[in-house]
Amino acid sequence: MSLRELSEEIRHCKKCRLSETRTNALCGEGNLNARIMLIAQAPGEKEDAQGKMFIGPSGGVLDELLGAASVNRENVYMTNLVKCMLPKYRKPKQDEIEACSQYLDKEIELVDPQFLVPLGYYASRYVFEKYGLPAPSRKEFREIYGQLLWTGEKKLFSLQHPAAVLHDSSIGDIMTRNYRKLGILKIDCKWAPT
Numbered sequence: 001m002s003l004r005e006l007s008e009e010i011r012h013c014k015k016c017r018l019s020e021t022r023t024n025a026l027c028g029e030g031n032l033n034a035r036i037m038l039i040a041q042a043p044g045e046k047e048d049a050q051g052k053m054f055i056g057p058s059g060g061v062l063d064e065l066l067g068a069a070s071v072n073r074e075n076v077y078m079t080n081l082v083k084c085m086l087p088k089y090r091k092p093k094q095d096e097i098e099a100c101s102q103y104l105d106k107e108i109e110l111v112d113p114q115f116l117v118p119l120g121y122y123a124s125r126y127v128f129e130k131y132g133l134p135a136p137s138r139k140e141f142r143e144i145y146g147q148l149l150w151t152g153e154k155k156l157f158s159l160q161h162p163a164a165v166l167h168d169s170s171i172g173d174i175m176t177r178n179y180r181k182l183g184i185l186k187i188d189c190k191w192a193p194t
């Protein structure tokens with residue numbers, strides 16, 4: 001299966017209740033040969049309305065954070081754990097994650113990035129569990145954001161979701177510091193395999 005075929009399947013998917021409230025189900029977008037894959041939680045209202053990734057307020061924050069790391073959208077592939085909007089920005093339910101995550105699994109297989117960068121708690125927890133790492137509690141994840149981990153198969157680099165700073169401006173500095181490290185992951189150097 002190609003990414004184009006996967007995108008088409010996602011667009012018509014009705015495997016869970018979120019298909020009833022969405023306008024657009026979003027496959028990921030960006031550089032198909034990217035070293036870095038950003039994995040957000042789910043599309044927001046603007047993304048749902050226009051069928052594009054990160055075009056709402058959190059997209060503006062993401063662009064600023066990437067800019068601070070000298071990374072741009074063309075350097076990365078961006079996708080979501082859950083492909084349809086969550087009504088009223090509620091949390092994803094476990095059965096919705098289970099129904100949808102096969103699409104993310106397929107994207108990881110097709111793009112095959114070196115670094116998986118889940119954004120926020122739900123995407124991070126899913127990726128940890130997928131690669132057999134014990135998933136920390138929601139509170140403990142704050143300590144893991146910005147740390148590079150090796151699963152034996154992929155390198156994981158969890159970051160706070162850009163929307164987090166819209167709710168708590170006090171974390172802006174630490175988020176900027178953590179996102180700046182993406183600038184190092186972007187570079188292909190002889191130490192990268194280690």
Ligand code: SF4
Pocket residue numbers: 010013014015016017018019025082083084096099100
């Ligand atoms: S959230 Fe995922 S599984 Fe549910 S309808 Fe949308 S694409 Fe399908």
